[in-house]
């Protein structure tokens with residue numbers, strides 16, 4: 438079904454629905470499950486988003502790649518039985534609006550709260566995401582609004598999977614000076630540009646709002662708004678073997694740099710207040 442001149446809605450083999458953008462500005466794909474973007478390629482440039490070759494797009498299962506939306510908690514909940522990274526990434530979102538402007542396509546989706554089990558999220562809030570897709574950059578804006586009368590707290594992340602032709606020749610600049618915890622230890626201070634040679638799972642607090650990832654294919658810039666924390670992840674050899682929908686050697690070809698609100702940077706919403714977490718990703 439055609440939604441606008443450049444945006445159609447279609448279904449993949451396993452049955453999941455997605456919005457497909459085929460525009461002179463870019464190519465992109467956003468699944469309704471999780472409101473998860475799995476493709477963004479600006480015109481005449483290389484893809485900026487990575488998805489596993491083993492992904493089979495099953496209902497109720499998180500897609501390995503793209504930008505999973507982790508909400509209303511990031512990582513393992515204090516009740517370890519609850520799903521890691523919350524429930525938004527496996528819930529069915531609703532497409533709200535597609536707007537084509539001269540230099541960008543705006544797509545917004547919302548998560549109907551009826552989709553969310555009240556055990557996990559008993560609060561009266563609204564959750565929306567807007568994708569702004571141009572020929573230069575991808576912008577993702579995740580807005581929480583507290584519709585209730587009492588304050589609400591949450592943690593969250595835009596868990597961006599980014600491509601590299603070779604992780605051993607990839608580095609991340611712009612985290613120097615930030616504190617991080619890793620595998621439950623720390624805080625440590627990031628002294629240098631980050632290189633990859635082992636499992637990496639760093640949760641940074643108070644990181645600068647822009648990082649540059651240098652890969653043999655070029656520099657990827659990842660900026661954040663209303664986010665002091667971010668997560669840098671590569672599963673390396675052993676964890677790759679344990680991950681769902683992930684080939685054993687795929688850690689060579691990806692990394693995640695995730696715009697987050699975690700640790701001391703959790704979102705605290707007073708009654709009727711809104712907060713927008715954003716990440717902006719582009720070739721530098």
Ligand SMILES: O=P(O)(O)OC[C@H]1O[C@H](O)[C@H](O)[C@@H](O)[C@@H]1O
Nearest residue numbers: 499512521522638668670680693
């Ligand atoms: O396998 P998932 O539930 O998608 O989680 C994938 C990864 O997400 C984040 O980056 C966490 O920091 C990692 O510890 C976790 O392994």
